[in-house]
Amino acid sequence: MKWVREKGGAIFLLLFILCSWELLVKVNEVPGWLLPAPIAVFSEAIKVIPSFSTDIFSTIQLALLGLTIGSLVGFIIAVLLHMMPFVQKMVYPLLILSQNIPIIVLAPLLIIWFGFGLMPKLIIIGLVCFFPIVVAALDGFKNTASELKYYMEMAGASKSQLFWKLELPHSLPSLFSGLKISATYSVMGAVISEWLGAKQGIGVFMTLSQSSFRTDRVFVAIFTIMLLSILIFGLLRMVERIVIKGKMER
Template sequence: MILKGWRPVLVLLLLLIVWELIVKQTGVPDWLFPAPSQIFQEGWNGWEQFYPHLLATLKLSLIGFLIGSGTGLITAIILHLLPGLRDSIYPLLILSQNIPIIVLAPLLVIWFGFGLMPKIIVIALVCFFPITVASLDGFKQTAPELKHYMNMAGASKSQLFWKLELPYATPSIFSGLKISATYSVMGAVISEWLGAKHGIGVYMTLASSSFRTDRVFVAIFWIMILSLLFFGLIKAAERTLVRGQFKGEIK
C-alpha cells in the first residue's frame, strides 16, 4: 500500500526531471519556458512577496466553498423533498451551467462593484452545481426495498429522510464536496482577475504582464497544491464520518 501511494510521487519526480533536462538541452529562454529548478528557486526567494497573495486566495476559497456547498446541499434537500419543484427547477440548473463563469463575471462586477461580493458569488456558483447534482443523485440511489421496509414500519417522511436517505447519500454528497473543493480554488483565481488587490490571480496577472514566467508557474503549482489540500481534507473527513456512521449501524 505504501509503494502504491508513492507511485504518483515517483511519476511526478520523473516528469520534473525530464522537464529539467529538456529545458537545459534545448536552451529555451527562461522567460519562455523556465526549468523546474528555476521555478522552485523563485518560489523560495519570493515567498515573502507571494505569501499575502496565497492567504488572500485561501480565505476567499474557503468562504466561497462554504457558502456554495451549503447552499447547494440545502437546495438539493429541498428539491428532493418537493418532487414537483425539482421537476421545474432541475432543468434550469442544467441550463445555468452552459453560461461560462468568465462571461458572467463582468456582469457581477457591474451589479455588485469591485468588492468582495462578486468574487464570493463566482466561487459559490462554481461550487454550487457539483454538490447539488451529486446530492440529488445520492438521494435517488436509496435502496427501494429499504424505503419500502421503513414505510411498512410506519416511518414518517422526515424519519425516512434523516434515518435512511441522507445516510445513504453520504458518499455521493462527499463526492460533490470533493469536486467543489477543488473548483473553489479555480473560482477564487478567476474572481481575483476581476480587480482584486491581493490573491494568486493578481500575482499571476502581474507576473505574466512582466514576462516573469517562472512566477506564473509558481502560482500554478500553488493552485494545484491548494486544490489537492482541500481534496485531501474532504477525503479525510469522509473517511472519518462514513467509518463512524458504519460503526454506529453495526452497533
C-alpha cells in the same frame, strides 16, 4: 510502506515529467521568459515565498468561504428538489444550463451589478461549487435501498423522518464525492474572482507576474493552486473517512 505502494506510481510519474521538462528546456536552450525550467521555478518560489504567503492566505480564505457558501446552497437546493419531485423536473434542466455559462463572461456583469467588493467573488466561487453538490446529493438520495425505504414506510415513518434517518446517511459517500470535486474547483474559482479586481491573492500575483513577463512566477502561482487544491481535497478525504466510519460504527 502502504502509502509508498499506493502513491509511488503517481510520484514516479510526476518526477519523470519534471525531469523531462528540465531536460527539454536545457537541451533546447529555451529562454526563461518563454518556458522556465522546474528548478528555476522552485528557486523563484523560495525567493518570493515571504511576500507571496499573504497572497496565498488571502486566496485560501476566499476559497474556503466560497466553498462553504456554495456547498450549503447546493445542499439546500438538492434537498428541496428531492422533497418536491415536480419542481425537480422543471428546475434541474435549468441548473444544467447554468453550467454552460462561461464564468469569464459572467464576471464583468457581476462587477457591474455588485461592484468590486467581496460579493461578486463569492458568487463566482459559489457558481463553480454548488452544481457538483446538487448532482451528487440527488444521486445519493435516489440510490437509497428501496427495501429499507419500504420497511420504514411500513413502520409509519414520515417523509422527513425517512429523509433524516435513512436517505441522508446513505447519501454521505455521494455527497462527499461532490464536495471533493467542488473543493478542487473552489481554488480555481477564487483565483478567477481575483482577476476581476483584488488587492491581494494568487490571482493578483499571477496577473502582475504575467504583465511583467515573469513566467517563472506565473508557474509558481500555478503550482501553488495545484498544491492548495490537493491539500483541500486530502483534508476532505480525512473528514469523509471519520464521518462515514462514525456512521458505520453506530
